[in-house]
Amino acid sequence: MLLSETARREAFTTLFSQMSPRLYRTALGMLGNPHDASDALQEAGLKAYRYFDKLQQEEAGPAWLTRILINACYDQGRRRSRTTPIGLEVEQEEAGGLPAETDWELVQALQTLPEEQRTTVVLRFFQDLTVPQIAAVMNVPDGTVKSRLHAALSRMRGQLMQSRREGVQ
């Protein structure tokens, strides 16, 4: 009992610590601000530990953890949409000065996408997953991933082209 409990905690700690930068990037892409991303990461970590026994194969750990994080982001997004009008929080945070290295214009463009399209783009670029890997995480066919990615990137390309044109004028 003592050994298995300790071993369980150690295995989880290793997986979670290794995955946490990727998970945080994903959460930031999904939620658009560091505070919510950090909350989602913590919520996902605690939930994952509670259900860690259900993880059958060690190699399935990253996809499993990613799925839990995505759900935590959906929950976080829903809680936020009940309390904060969309767009308001982002403007306030920008005024407070977010870290400069992050491409906030792009992160905010992501926030305008429908949830499933945003998840697909974030998994593709922020976690560097392939189309079949995204399909496995989201439990949809490869074709669905491709059509979501196509719709999302076309829209983002249009938005960014427009904002560049507006910036030039």
Add this chain to the structure above:
Amino acid sequence: MKPHAVGSACHRVQMELDEALATGTLALPAELALHADGCPRCGPEYRDTEALLSRLRGAAAGIELGPVPQAVDKVLDQITREAAPRVFSMVEASAGSPGAQHRQKQVRTRWILGQVAAVAAVLLIAVGGIGYAILKVNEAVSGVSPGDVLAKFASPFRFTDTAKIEKAK
């Protein structure tokens, strides 16, 4: 804008760009890239797609990971606290803070007392059950009811009490 003629270089570039939006990877064959670079019809779309994909890849790498260590620490602290009541390890108790050690000691004492009480209750029930079974067997063999046996067993004590009462009179 007029659709590109099927089979033309512009059309082939368009097909490649569609595939790039669906997979997130743009790899034009050299001769098509050369065409797109100088083509006023498909060139802008090619450059915008390439810019978007490279910006998405760059955005992931540029995300500030400042909040990650703190979020990970909070999760690991929390799961260590949750695990403490389940693990009665002296090693862990000596590693923790005095407050945590005191809490662990309290939990351990409560657990031991609970175990002792449970064993006592089981023994009491077992002794009662066995005694009753013996009395029933005795009744079947000798015809003496359990009540009579108990009365006979208790009579010496009653006699003493009566003698004391008589003496007091």
